Amino acid sequence: MRDIQTREDLHLLMSEFYLKLLANSKISYIFIKTAKIDLGPHLLELVDFWEQILFDRGSYRKNVLQIHTDLNQQTKLSEEHFAIWLNYLNTTIDENFSGQIAENMKTRALSIATVMKIKI
Numbered sequence: 001m002r003d004i005q006t007r008e009d010l011h012l013l014m015s016e017f018y019l020k021l022l023a024n025s026k027i028s029y030i031f032i033k034t035a036k037i038d039l040g041p042h043l044l045e046l047v048d049f050w051e052q053i054l055f056d057r058g059s060y061r062k063n064v065l066q067i068h069t070d071l072n073q074q075t076k077l078s079e080e081h082f083a084i085w086l087n088y089l090n091t092t093i094d095e096n097f098s099g100q101i102a103e104n105m106k107t108r109a110l111s112i113a114t115v116m117k118i119k120i
Helices: 007-023 025-034 039-055 064-074 079-096 100-119
Strands: none
Touching (some): 007 025, 007 039, 007 079, 064 100, 079 100
């Protein structure tokens, strides 16, 4: 298995990841009913975000913490939500990629989730 290398890799990863998230009723309502995401544009924003984080390039400029703080005011984001999110992300990475960047993504995701849990 190869490592994450391109925007296309990130798009594949985010698409597969969201298939899992949206199939789980314990967390899907946050995306569907609360945030009311439009999946196509949302996936592109996620690709922009991860491209910025992993490759230090891209156009993502939003405040992720503020977005999730606002969301938490509408629907409490619980420890279980973060655990589900992180588990599906790690599983999806492991199912599709292997290497330093894939491991870095898992480490960064854990760090982001930890900071969000503390700050919101």
